[in-house]
Amino acid sequence: QTHIFWFRRDLRVDDNAGLFHALKSGAAVRCVFVFDTDILASLPPADRRIAFIWDCVADLRQRLQAAGSDLHVAHGRAQDIIPELARQWNASKVFANRDYEPAAILRDEQVAAKLAQQSGQLELFKDQVIFETDEVLTAAGRPYTVFTPYKNAWLKRLTPFFVQSYPSQNHLAQMDCWQTPPSPSLETLGFKRAHTALQGGSEDADQLFADFMLRITHYKSWRDYPAAKGVSYLSTHLRFGTISIRKLAQFAWQQGGEGAECWLGELIWRDFYQQLLWHFPQVVGNSFKEEYRQLEFENSPQWFAAWQEGQTGYPIVDAAMRQLKQTGYMHNRLRMITANFLVKDLLIDWRWGEAYFAETLLDFDLAANNGGWQWAASTGCDAQPYFRIFNPVTQSEKFDPEGKFIRRYVPELASFNNKDIHAPWLAKNPPLGFQLKRDYPAPIVDHAVQRQHALQLFSKNRS
Numbered sequence: 001q002t003h004i005f006w007f008r009r010d011l012r013v014d015d016n017a018g019l020f021h022a023l024k025s026g027a028a029v030r031c032v033f034v035f036d037t038d039i040l041a042s043l044p045p046a047d048r049r050i051a052f053i054w055d056c057v058a059d060l061r062q063r064l065q066a067a068g069s070d071l072h073v074a075h076g077r078a079q080d081i082i083p084e085l086a087r088q089w090n091a092s093k094v095f096a097n098r099d100y101e102p103a104a105i106l107r108d109e110q111v112a113a114k115l116a117q118q119s120g121q122l123e124l125f126k127d128q129v130i131f132e133t134d135e136v137l138t139a140a141g142r143p144y145t146v147f148t149p150y151k152n153a154w155l156k157r158l159t160p161f162f163v164q165s166y167p168s169q170n171h172l173a174q175m176d177c178w179q180t181p182p183s184p185s186l187e188t189l190g191f192k193r194a195h196t197a198l199q200g201g202s203e204d205a206d207q208l209f210a211d212f213m214l215r216i217t218h219y220k221s222w223r224d225y226p227a228a229k230g231v232s233y234l235s236t237h238l239r240f241g242t243i244s245i246r247k248l249a250q251f252a253w254q255q256g257g258e259g260a261e262c263w264l265g266e267l268i269w270r271d272f273y274q275q276l277l278w279h280f281p282q283v284v285g286n287s288f289k290e291e292y293r294q295l296e297f298e299n300s301p302q303w304f305a306a307w308q309e310g311q312t313g314y315p316i317v318d319a320a321m322r323q324l325k326q327t328g329y330m331h332n333r334l335r336m337i338t339a340n341f342l343v344k345d346l347l348i349d350w351r352w353g354e355a356y357f358a359e360t361l362l363d364f365d366l367a368a369n370n371g372g373w374q375w376a377a378s379t380g381c382d383a384q385p386y387f388r389i390f391n392p393v394t395q396s397e398k399f400d401p402e403g404k405f406i407r408r409y410v411p412e413l414a415s416f417n418n419k420d421i422h423a424p425w426l427a428k429n430p431p432l433g434f435q436l437k438r439d440y441p442a443p444i445v446d447h448a449v450q451r452q453h454a455l456q457l458f459s460k461n462r463s
C-alpha cells in the first residue's frame with residue numbers, strides 16, 4: 001500500500017506533523033512537491049521566493065535520497081497533479097499540513113473532491129502554528145479580534161503537548177525506496193536565479209536559530225533598532241516551514257525571562273493573524289473595520305513610485321524601502337514606519353502598499369502582511385488608532401540614533417552628522433559639497449501638513 005505526503009509550506013524532514021502521520025500509517029510513503037502554475041503564473045521571472053523555494057526543495061530531495069527514498073518534483077496545477085499521481089500509484093491517502101489562506105483552502109477542497117471521486121482521501125494536519133482555527137476562542141465561543149486577550153488565552157492553553165515534536169525524521173525507513181525523474185530546473189519553471197540574503201533549506205534555518213539563541217535575552221531591548229542584530233531573521237524559514245514552529249515556541253517557553261517571553265509574544269502574533277485570516281477571510285482586499293472601507297485615498301502614482309524607490313526625501317523611509325528592494329527583507333520597526341508613511345503621509349491606499357510588500361518580501365505571508373498593513377493603516381481589528389501618526393523624523397532619531405542604518409542604505413547621506421542625517425533638509429551646515437535635490441531629494445511632502453489631511457480623511461469616515 002502506498003500513501004503520498006505532499007509538501008507545501010513545510011519544507012523540512014524534521015518534526016513535520018503531516019509527514020509523521022503519513023510515516024506512522026504503515027504504508028510506504030512517497031513524497032511530492034508541486035511547483036504550482038496557478039501560483040507561479042503571476043510572479044516575475046526574478047522572483048526571489050522561487051529561487052529560495054527551489055533551493056529548499058533541492059535540499060529536501062537530497063535528504064530524502066540520503067534516507068533511501070526520493071522526492072517527486074512536479075510542475076503544473078496541484079489540483080490536477082496530486083489526484084493524478086494518487087491514481088497512478090494507487091495511493092488511497094494523501095497527507096499534508098493545513099494551510100489557512102483562502103486560495104489554499106479552495107485548492108485543498110478541490111483536491112479532496114477529486115480524490116474522493118477515486119475513493120481516495122486528503123488528510124490534513126496542524127503543523128505551521130501552535131493553535132489553529134478555533135482552538136483559542138473567547139468564553140462566548142467567538143474568535144478573538146484583540147491581541148492581548150488572545151495572547152493571554154493562548155498562554156493559558158499552552159501545555160507541553162502543543163509544542164512537542166513529531167519526530168518524522170526517526171521514521172524515514174517507512175518511505176518507499178524509489179527513484180523519480182530529475183527535478184525541473186529554475187529555468188524550466190520560467191524563472192532565473194535571484195540573489196537572496198538567506199539560503200534555502202533547514203541547515204540555514206538551524207544556524208540562524210542557534211545564533212539567535214545566544215542573543216534572545218537581549219531581544220526585548222534590541223529588537224526595535226534596525227542597525228543592531230537584535231531580531232531572529234527567521235520569518236522566511238517560518239514562512240516556508242524549513243524550521244518547526246514547535247521547536248521555536250518550546251525553546252522560548254522553556255527559556256523564560258524577559259527576552260524569550262517577548263519573542264514568544266511575536267510568535268503568538270503570528271498565530272493570531274493566521275486564525276484571524278481563517279475566521280475573517282474578507283480581510284483580503286477589505287478593511288477589517290467596516291467604517292474604513294470607503295476611505296477616499298488620494299493615491300498619487302508619483303508619490304507611490306517615490307516610496308517604492310526609496311526617494312521620498314525622508315531618510316529612514318528611503319533606507320527601509322531600499323533595504324526591501326535590495327534584500328527582500330525589512331526590519332519590523334521599519335515596516336511599521338514605511339506603512340504608516342504610505343497611508344498617513346502620502347494618503348495612499350494601504351492595499352497598494354500591501355501588494356508591493358507581497359511582491360517583494362522574501363518572508364511574504366498573507367496573514368501577517370495583511371495584519372501588519374491593517375494595523376498600520378488603522379483599518380485592522382486591533383490596529384493603532386487612526387490619530388496615532390508616526391513622525392518619520394522622530395522615529396528615525398529614536399530607533400536609528402546614530403544614523404547607522406540610514407548610512408548603510410542611503411550612502412549619499414553618509415557624511416551627515418548624527419543629528420542632521422534624520423532630516424537633511426533642515427541641516428544648517430550640510431557636509432561640504434552636498435546639495436539637496438541634486439544629491440538627495442527634498443521631502444516630497446510636509447509631514448505636519450499631511451498629518452492634518454490624514455486626520456480629516458479618517459475622521460470623515462468615523463461612524
Ligand code: FAD
Pocket residue numbers: 223231232233234235236238239266267269270271273330331332333335336339357361363364365366368369370371372373376
Ligand atoms: P522576529 O522579531 O525575530 O520575530 C520572530 C517571528 O515572529 C517572525 O519571524 C515572525 O514569524 C513572527 N512575527 C514577528 N512579528 C510579527 C507580526 N507583527 N505579525 C506576525 N508575525 C510576526 N511578517 C511575515 O512573516 N511576513 C510578512 O509578510 C509580514 N509583513 C508585514 C507587514 C507590515 C506592514 C508589518 C508592520 C509587519 C509585517 N510582518 C510580516 C511582521 C514582522 O515585521 C516580521 O515577521 C518580522 O520583521 C520578521 O523578522 P524576524 O524573523 O527577524 O522577526
